[in-house]
Amino acid sequence: MLSKYIFYFLSSVAIYAALMVLISKKPIHSVLYLTLAFFAIAGHYILLNAQFLAVVHIIVYAGAIMVLFLFTVMLLNLNIEGEFPKKNIIKFAAVIVGGLILITLIGTFRTYDLEIIKNPTLNQIGLVKNLGKVLFKEYLLPFELCSILFLAAMVGAVMLGKKDIQ
Amino acid sequence: MTEEKKTYTFTTRSKVVSNKKMTFMEKIYFPAIIKGMLITFSHLFKKKTTIQYPEVKRNIAEIYRGKHVLKRDDEGRERCTACGLCALSCPAEAITMIAAERKADEMHLYREEKYAKVYEINMLRCIFCGLCEEACPKEAIFLTNEIVPSNYERENFIYGKDKLVEPMDKDKRIDISKRQTTAVLEFKKDKNQSHNN
Amino acid sequence: MDYSFIIYKFTLATVILIISLVVAMYATLIERKMAGFFQDRHGPNRAGKFGILQPLADGLKLFFKEEFMPQSADKFLYILGPSLTMLIALLTSAVIPWGSSIVIGGTEYSLQIADINIGILYVFAILSIGVYGIMIGGWASNNKYALIGAIRAASQMISYELAMGMAIITIVMMTGTLSLGEIVAQQHGFNWNVWYQPLGFFLFLVCAFAETNRAPFDLPECETELVGGYHTEYSSMKLGFYLFAEYINMFISAAMISSLYFGGYNFPFMDDLGLSHNALSLLGSLAFFVKITFFGFLFMWVRWTLPRFRYDQLMRLGWKTLIPLAIVNVIITGLVLMIKNHM
Numbered sequence: 001m002l003s004k005y006i007f008y009f010l011s012s013v014a015i016y017a018a019l020m021v022l023i024s025k026k027p028i029h030s031v032l033y034l035t036l037a038f039f040a041i042a043g044h045y046i047l048l049n050a051q052f053l054a055v056v057h058i059i060v061y062a063g064a065i066m067v068l069f070l071f072t073v074m075l076l077n078l079n080i081e082g083e084f085p086k087k088n089i090i091k092f093a094a095v096i097v098g099g100l101i102l103i104t105l106i107g108t109f110r111t112y113d114l115e116i117i118k119n120p121t122l123n124q125i126g127l128v129k130n131l132g133k134v135l136f137k138e139y140l141l142p143f144e145l146c147s148i149l150f151l152a153a154m155v156g157a158v159m160l161g162k163k164d165i166q
Numbered sequence: 167m168t169e170e171k172k173t174y175t176f177t178t179r180s181k182v183v184s185n186k187k188m189t190f191m192e193k194i195y196f197p198a199i200i201k202g203m204l205i206t207f208s209h210l211f212k213k214k215t216t217i218q219y220p221e222v223k224r225n226i227a228e229i230y231r232g233k234h235v236l237k238r239d240d241e242g243r244e245r246c247t248a249c250g251l252c253a254l255s256c257p258a259e260a261i262t263m264i265a266a267e268r269k270a271d272e273m274h275l276y277r278e279e280k281y282a283k284v285y286e287i288n289m290l291r292c293i294f295c296g297l298c299e300e301a302c303p304k305e306a307i308f309l310t311n312e313i314v315p316s317n318y319e320r321e322n323f324i325y326g327k328d329k330l331v332e333p334m335d336k337d338k339r340i341d342i343s344k345r346q347t348t349a350v351l352e353f354k355k356d357k358n359q360s361h362n363n
Numbered sequence: 364m365d366y367s368f369i370i371y372k373f374t375l376a377t378v379i380l381i382i383s384l385v386v387a388m389y390a391t392l393i394e395r396k397m398a399g400f401f402q403d404r405h406g407p408n409r410a411g412k413f414g415i416l417q418p419l420a421d422g423l424k425l426f427f428k429e430e431f432m433p434q435s436a437d438k439f440l441y442i443l444g445p446s447l448t449m450l451i452a453l454l455t456s457a458v459i460p461w462g463s464s465i466v467i468g469g470t471e472y473s474l475q476i477a478d479i480n481i482g483i484l485y486v487f488a489i490l491s492i493g494v495y496g497i498m499i500g501g502w503a504s505n506n507k508y509a510l511i512g513a514i515r516a517a518s519q520m521i522s523y524e525l526a527m528g529m530a531i532i533t534i535v536m537m538t539g540t541l542s543l544g545e546i547v548a549q550q551h552g553f554n555w556n557v558w559y560q561p562l563g564f565f566l567f568l569v570c571a572f573a574e575t576n577r578a579p580f581d582l583p584e585c586e587t588e589l590v591g592g593y594h595t596e597y598s599s600m601k602l603g604f605y606l607f608a609e610y611i612n613m614f615i616s617a618a619m620i621s622s623l624y625f626g627g628y629n630f631p632f633m634d635d636l637g638l639s640h641n642a643l644s645l646l647g648s649l650a651f652f653v654k655i656t657f658f659g660f661l662f663m664w665v666r667w668t669l670p671r672f673r674y675d676q677l678m679r680l681g682w683k684t685l686i687p688l689a690i691v692n693v694i695i696t697g698l699v700l701m702i703k704n705h706m
Contacts, residue, residue, distance in 0.1 A: 028502060032440075035495070055484040063491025064521060067498070071517045074502050074510060128481060128541055154525075154686070161682045199669065206401045206668040215403045 003047055010047070014040035027073045035066045052128045228344040230311040231294045234287055235340045236331040237306055239277055244331060245306035246285065247278035252298035252307055260291035261298060278304070285330060289314045289323040299345075308342045376476050379456050387610035388418040394610075394663050401667040425603035433596050437503040444500025445597065445604035451493045452608040455615045458482040460544045462628045462648035465641050474628075474648065475544050482543035483531055486619060490527070490574055493612070494520040497576075497583060500605070501593035512592030515674065516583035519573055522681035523580075527570035529689030533563045533696040534623055547627035552634065557624040562692045564624045566685055571620060573681070575612040578666035582674055617658035618651075625654050 017037035021030045038061045045054035135143050191197055217224050226232075237245050248265035266283035268276045275281075298307050317323060332340045343351065353359070392407065392414060399406025407414035432441060462474035479485060494517050501513020534556060538546050550556055557564045573580040584592030591597075594605045621627060628647030638646065672680070 026437075028437075028440075032499070051479060051481050052484070055481050055488045058488040059484065059491050063488060063524070067491075067494055067517050067521060070495075070498055070502075071514060074498070074514060154690075158682055158686065161678070202668050203664060206664065209403055210400045212403050214399075214405050216405050218405075 006043070007047055010040045010043040013037075014044075027076075028070070031066060031069050031073055034069075035062050038062045038066065049127070052131055226311045226313075228311060231296045231309040233289075233310055233312040233314050234292075234298070234325070234330055235308050235310050235342070236285065236327065237308060237342065238332055238334065238339070241274070242334050242336075243275060243277040244281060245277050245304045246282045247280050247304055247306070248282035248285075249280075249303065251301040251303060255297045255301035256292075257295060257297060258291045258293045260288045260293075262286050262288075282327070285327050287325050287330065289325055290320065308340075308345060310340055310342065371472055372476060375472075375474070376457070379461060379476065380453065383453065383456050383611055383614055386614050387607055388422070390610040390614060390659060391421065391606075392417045393659075394666075397660070397663045398667050401664075422603070425600050428599040430601075431596075431598040433505055435505045436596065437505070440499050440503035442601070444496050444503055445601045445608075446496075447499060448493070448496025448608040449604045449611075451489055451496060452611040452615070455486055455489045456618075458485050458543050459615070459618050459622055460547045460627055461651065463548070463644045465644050473544070474644065478542055478544040481541045483535060483541050483546070483623075486543070487524075487528060487531065491520070491524055493574070496608070497593045497605075500597065501583075504593075504596035506596050508589040508591070508595045509593050512583045512585075512589050512595070515585075515589075516576065516593060519576075519580065519582060519677060519681075522678060523570045523573035523685070526566055526681065526685035526689045527574065529686070529693055530560075530563045530566040530570065531623070533560055533692055536693070536696050536700060543622060547622050547629065550626040550629050552629060553626070553631040555624065555626040555629070560624065560692075560696075562688065563696075564620075566689050566692065567623065568620060569680075569685060571616040572662070572665065573677075575616050575662075576609060577613065577662055579669040579672050580677060581666075581671060582677060585671060587671075613659060613662050614655065617655045617662065620658050621651060621654035627651055627654075 014037050017033045017040060020033040021037065024030050024033060038057065042054040042057045042062075045051070045057060239245055248263050250263065250265075253259075253261040253263060262284070263282045263286070264284040265280050268279050268281055272281075294309065296309050299309055314323075332338070346354075395417070396406035396414065398404075407417045410416040410420045432438065457476045458479060460473075460475040460478070464471050464473045466472070497516040498513045501509040501516070504510075534546065535541060537556065537559060538549050540546060540549075546556075572578075576583050582592075583589075584594065586592075589595070594602055597605060628644070628651040630647065630650040633643060633647065636643070636646075
């Protein structure tokens, strides 16, 4: 019962935040609203008993990626009016592109039969143990490939940090 | 071999900056950090150097140059004759005075025919060098080992005669004999000098 | 739902909240006292005996100071910054096991508010969003120094989070659990993690200094360069929140170090004392607070000994020393665990 209300609350927060990302004038506000949306989604994960996913979602998206976004936006100083020329033809093109994407998405999801999970709180798939088993048994190769990609990125960052490399 | 550079030092403590490559032990910083931490730790048990001011006062030398006093002579007459030599000698230009002529009924108040009606020292300007004391021909102004107290208003730092002249009462006179050299004290015993009357 | 359970959890949460606030309050006094002692001074000793009322006087002063807000500040974010910093600083204490458990009337009451099975990750998540308060406050002030402070805080946090995460990963690999309660329970007696993970402990310690913005890593509020850093434009209790959150963070970090590496509420020879369960728990909690006090002291000791890093040195240390060391540590731990499992 309580989880139903929490679900509605989180959903409205998520939708409101997502809308505000687009509506707010200041880029910093957009970034912060996006962070709020991520938190609302993390709340949904917890409602689905997927605590691990929720926390990792916060660490990766809210904790790392959004901080970097905020960092960049702060440095860019995008507050100046008229940064982007908003000609009518550009607006027109944007509407067409956005509309097409919406139609594609609707078309894709219409044919899908979305599975409704019964009793989400009893569902154990989001817990660390089950998730670990799935990752390391069924999806071992993609997981390892991802790790290697990350390691390469980290080594690359260290290399970029070195000044006197030829 | 490169020519040996001559280094000049300006003080005995100055060190020449060296950009030598650090050794591995120096690069990991740890020995230095631990050494520094032990030094600070040893200071936890050292004697505190603070003097707890209002309760404990630090000893001040008897010849300390603090707040000024305008002396009276033995009969309680002000010694100052408003000659202006102190104001002239003052490097900070802290002293101002207005002279006036002594009236017949003021003989018991002022020693000389001319006296200072107004005598002001701006304690914010004063640098307590003691040149006024040296310049005074009448032994009228002296510095004492009292400290000028703090105040909230700048005006209150201009000390007039009300604060500078020593009290008439013989017991409350300010003793400045410690500030004078033995030669001066010897000279003061000579009653033939008009100065000492 | 069992009401006594809710009441018990609520009481525990309140008690721990009050304890962390009082400890942080007196940490400000102890910090100033320590600074005095390290420099052959007395430190504050006028407000009450040994300055025992100094934190109250400071708090009162901060409350009565003028509330100032820059004209061009972003009003909402300007207020959100310090509030968020305070909120996030207080969140972590929920998963730290402050003691084992107390048995009253046959029911066992755990001295941990929430033993969630991903406790370590929760702490790490809170840590990673901790920078938001500083960044928002620094940006909303609309001041160059504050902005630079905020940017420094962000990049410093991100850089040191990586090494810290890797240091924690070795603990997770060793103990095989993400729950803080279980990690502490596994270090029974004198079987502390620090004996197995000295390098990991060291990395965690250095990163904890960086994450709490304490000297020698206090570049976000570096007075010599940035006036006051991210809180340049803050005054009154908003500034108080920022300063106070730093001490709460310090307290929580000390608690984390103690529970991850120094056995939390465990202490040597705890089984040989022959005490009852409850007495042992209380003694354990006391031992935990002794450990926290020691690490709090270490934080202050380092602050009043070491000079501040230069910014490039900070980045070099983080990316080119700590992260490679952390990776090596992970590899070594993995190898040792593998060899152990095959023997």
